[in-house]
Amino acid sequence: MKYDFAAIEKKWQKRWEETKPYAAVTGDKRPKFYGLIEFPYPSGQGLHVGHPRPFTAMDIVTRKKRMEGYNVLYPIGFDAFGLPTENYAIKNHIHPAIVTKQNIANFTSQLKMLGYGFDWDRCIDTTDPSYYKWTQWIFQQMFKRGLAYKTTMPVNWCTSCKCVLANEEVVNGVCERCGSEVIRKEKSQWMLKITAYAQRLLDDLEDVDYIERVKIQQRNWIGRSTGAEITFQTNIGDEVTVYTTRADTLFGTSYMVISPEHPLLKNWQPHIKNWDAVAAYQEEAARKSDFERGELNKEKTGVRLEGIEAINPVTHKPLPLFVSDYVLMGYGTGVVMGVPGHDQRDWEFAKKFGLPIIEVVQGGDVTKEAFVAKDDTAIMVNSGFLNGMTVKEAIPAMKKYVVEQGFGKEKVNFKLRDWVFSRQRYWGEPIPLVNCEKCGWVPVPEEQLPVVLPQVESYEPTDDGESPLSKMTDWVNTTCPCCGGPAKRETDTMPQWAGSSWYFLRYMDPHNDKALASKEALDYWSPVDWYNGGMEHTTLHLLYSRFWHKFLYDIGVVPTKEPYAKRTSHGMILGEGGEKMSKSRGNVVNPNDIVAQYGADTMRLHIMFIGDFEKAVTWSNEAVKGSKRFLDRCWNLMELAQDSDEISGKNASIIHKTIKKVTTDIDDLKMNTAIAALMAMVNEFYSSGLTRGDLQQLMLMLSPFAPHMVEEMWELTGYAAKTGKMAMQMPWPTWDESKTVDSHVEMAVQINGKLKGTVTVAMDSDEETVKAAALALDKVQKAADGMTVVKTILVKNKLINLIVKPAK
Template sequence: MTRYNPKEIEPKWQAAWEQSGIYKAEDQGEKPKWYSLIEFPYPSGAGLHTGHIRSNTALDIVSRKRRMQGFNVLYPIGWDAFGLPTENFAIKTGRPPQEVTKENTDTFRRQLKSLGYSFDWSREVDTTDPNYYKWTQWLFLQFFKEGLAYKDKININWCPKCKIGLANEEVEQGSCERCGGPVEAREKEQWILKMTEYADKLLDGLDGVDFLPEIKTQQRNWIGRSEGAEINFPLSPFSKGSTPQAGGISSIKVFTTRPDTIYGATFIALAPNHSAIGNWKLEIGNYPEVKVFIEKAKEEAEGQRNADKAGICLQGITALNPATGEEIPVWVVNYVLGDVGTGAIMAVPQHDERDREFAEKYNLPILDKPLASWEEVLEKTGGKKVVRYKLRDWVFSRQRYWGEPIPLVFCANCAKEPGENSKHEARNSKQIQNSKVQTENKYSDLNYGWVAVPDEQLPVELPRVEKYQPTDTGESPLAGITEWVNTACPSCGGPATRETDVMPNWAGSSWYFISYCIAENLKSQAPSIKQFTSPEFQNKLKYWLPIDWYNGGMEHSTRHLLYARFWMQFLHDQGLVPVAEPFAKRTAQGMVLAADGKKMSKSLGNVVNPDELVNEFGADAVRLYEMFMGPFDQAIAWAERGILGPWRFLEKVWNIGSRVHFLEERVETLPEVKRKLHQTIKKVSEDIEGLSMNTAVSTMMEFVNMAPGKISKADWQLLLRILAPFAPHITEELYQLLGNSKHEVLNSKGQSIHSQPWPEYDEALLVEEKFELVIQVNGKVRATVSAQKGISQAQAEEMAKPAVSKWLEEGEVKKIVFVADRLINFIVS
């Protein structure tokens, strides 16, 4: 037999698997279903990287094992292709994003296929395909029609370098998570999804899913449910009149999680954008200085505000502590945020670190007062218990070109004359959370004049343009395409203008796991409630959802993972999907670092190219090394020569397989090898479920080291089966060699090793028949020898005496103590 040559066998079997459709999932059937999911890749210009391989291979192993266990497995793939990096690369190279995206996607597809993944390619989706994003647009419109999408002028995180607004989840320590540049605050009208309406449901849903504990902790902290109290602090009377009122406002409502500390409150702190400040222009003695401070604070990103606390006292405005009656000053500070709580806090420097830092900086009192009970404080102040959240609504607009157009038009005529269409249901955040109220027309109060593009006109396609660079004004490049912007109102037929912002790159990934279930229906059918609720759609969704195992990066725990859960919760409330939680299980892989321990980056020149590895060592060796290099959930540095170990292991497997092929059927496996085989089957089976892939590989390596010349054809096939999910090509070749001497390419699913049953281990063979016999002389351990369990004392003496002869010669053996299967002790004097 020839030497191991992956360049020959791997392309052959990849073509055979694709031709046979062995990995294509059936939408129904007698087998139990299994849905494995990886985060579909963003097809960047850099191509596939080692992090992709680590995640993809782990779930590929799980998926292959499930097929062998008799499951109908869906392991799909697609492309998360809208977004900033592609647009920036297109701008840099002077090419259309559509062209760049296709080229990058083709590269990724080729690379993934070269690694032998068992994806169901028939369900491939692409977020930039109009047939896909027409459904993304339709789903957005469901939020809009329910009043959960609204437009508002707010302070947003603005990246001057990328010239784009960012959601809070896209800002890391005051910097843009894409380019790393500083983020500043900017006031702008934005489309927003009311994710806060689902704060409790998102929290409660975590109790019923199998997520890594650290993922649950991150999401709970991000949502930040706080039980506290709202308390009104009356304004002090003004010198020009006895009425304690300024600008029509008689009190400041604060939110606090520590009402018991109210006796130590020494000042009120307002957010720079607190609505009351503008009403107090006449009463604030230093209003010009206050205005300057507010404008400066608005330009600061949240991280900068917390790091450098600053404020200004409102001269002429004071409040009364309702618990003590004492007058306290009112400050505007940069570390209180307008969209958290009420935008106002009672500052208690003795019990809050931020307040203490601020008080020490501005020489404000720090009082050590006794704590009171909540009940006492609320009764005395007239306050009430409330629940608040750290979570904020999701800023959904992006002022770029390469994204899904938002399918709305603004009609000035309809803004004046509401349509007489039938009632619709709209969310009302002012009433009970997640409740519905009836409105008299189809425009909610928040979106007056905005009209949804009808279902039959979807998709609103992204126009092809010559110039798509971001603008310095903050407007989307689409705003300059007059012939696209100007349109007719779908409601009244009058002149209207399209929304020119696009959706964030998170939009398409918020439901892609649903799209895989109905992929073949997405292209041919126009989006509508009728289609989505049809038996054809719903039967497939009920069959496949929820996803059984989802793996991805920890960095997405409070971004994509939270967004996807929000969309699913909403769609479940609308009766469009059968379950509220999309993912039954969520795991995460550690990052693959460069050899120097740094993050791989093209700019640092330390990126490992998978194409070169596959070309030199083969896909099986690359897959095996990615699993062998260390614990799956921990970051690990790439070792340039580390792949040689897995490569040599596969060579050894190949050489043994070559010899086993010629063995006669009557050749039996030696007992100790058979025992080790069944121990290996048990260990590998358990390790796969725990993603302990490195120990699974090392266990198989140990077995192969003792197997040469001592194993039967039947037992060798068992080893090949448990190795098959890790190294699918070489195992397929060797398996076929054992049963088909002509080396024919398989032509049905049944012939493949990947369709064979997963091996069962024999419990009786797991017990070790050998033990280490401890040999003592006068109670001191002098040696150990390997012995067969159940040996007699006489046999133990015979084995032990040569090992301790020099101690036995020092005297006469007076007594021998023997403990079966444990030890023998010679008493010498």
């Protein structure tokens, strides 16, 4: 009987759509399991074979969980606002709403084609007003509590997209989406105060089961450090403050540097004799991204501020002040003290401008890495009262001194910056605030939410960088909810990250029109039990969603302080040749083509078998055939199976071993080795024969990997009629530990370390038993002829090595 995958897969996809075996039930008495994948963006290109890798892995996990008796929530939705859709719409003159609808339909078709066990009745879409009503509501709660605020600040500006980008959206100085130049410019922006949660975002990593590399990225991005803020007087009567983790090097400070964006520069303009040079440098720095400016290996540039000097508070000597783009306004105070004797970057700057280089630490530089091991031995010199102290002693001593002398204070600092939350674009959630000359910024009344994104004829960016919504005067002009006077709507929209910061909560209760989700649903499903996503989102979405969730916890909306109990990650699937898949390289593999040629189950199996799930792997069209051959062999076992529903004695050991292996490997996301174990078991079946009971165990274990084929086999072998259930609804097989232990073992036999053969003996046999069996081998007898065994080395259940020498 031929394995007609095309007909089989359509049949079972239709059956599942009708019977809804993947529906999650809020409040069910079974233990719950909430498995989550990252919110997919429905691009116009649809899926390529890299996308289904995480979807398939979590699908396998959740299918197994259902068979283990869990009430499983495995949802799907679409993160559909954002720049890519808007840019495509502008280029092709199609409204982004139409583009989005088409893309979602295509994605949905592809996901159903692959047989994923999503609860489609819970599908959500961030562009649906019934969804973004609650995104707007969350923003308003943040605004009311001071976590959303508007400020003028230097931002990353894409010269092509004509919008503000987060630092993370700028890659090597260009826009990650369009590849165009990114410059710095002043812009009034809505901000979210994620920094208020920095310490909690750091501390609470201890309470969650995240793989270590995810935790490391989160910690590094938050970037907590302890140090001191030190105030320097200037010759014009102003003060400048620096933040440093190495206050002990204050005696070695020979110059200071201020960021080009620092507001003090504008105040100092009348005192700066070379202002034209400073202004020109500011303009030049504005054309660089933070990434370019922070690059350690770039040539140091700057301009000395003629007419202004700072005073070193411990030496009382004047210090030249420079403006340089390697100092970022976004970290610390925007001013740094230069210690060129013990910092590579400062040394390069001092050499470039002929500045003094003072040694204050004897025994090495003072970079953080250098003193992890050396701070007990490196000794302070040329440092006044610190002389003779170790670095470890000097750091707290100087902190204490600056506090006592009144020109400093201890300080905890974070690299994490507040989140730039507004975009001057059309395709995003409207920010639900109005501006009144009398009342200021005022939230739209909650009963008027959602503020619906209006239809516009032109959604292209404006020449002045404002949102296209700003041109819609009928929509912009409104009434103040507080005083009833004239007001104007905010015309900026939210970034794409907004809707994806809480989507996992909406899945719990997607049709609720009274709240983002009911208390019953939130209490039942929280937290997400297992979340898998890409490492590229560790410092954006993962951090943002943890922040939003903690805020909702603080105001009593959600019952847990962390959204995800467990977080794992996956590697990419690269194109043939090992390069990242992209249209420009022409190496994108369309899953529709693979499914048409080999079937969805083959593709599911292959992308799990292709390699270690956490690592990048290379796609091979040729290798897919091997996965198809394996499924063909499984299918053909139906004709070989003997008519008995019992597990055969000869296969009991390998079946129980395989159940144990597949069970634990799925739990550890080691899908490739789970499949290898199933392949080995099938090989054994072909070698020794099998019963229908043996085949039944294979079908149950294979079901999460190849669900369409297994359901057809389950039906053809009569188990569907006999049990009244689909294979996926049967209990997951369990193993008997005693049957996973071999009664006999094959051991290597060596003479003087050289392999002479193997013997099969009872498990855990003693030395004399193994030795006797070894000496009975012909090759061993020949090698030992005329020899005396002087020593026996036994590695239990693995090998025996007979050490021989000529008989006297």
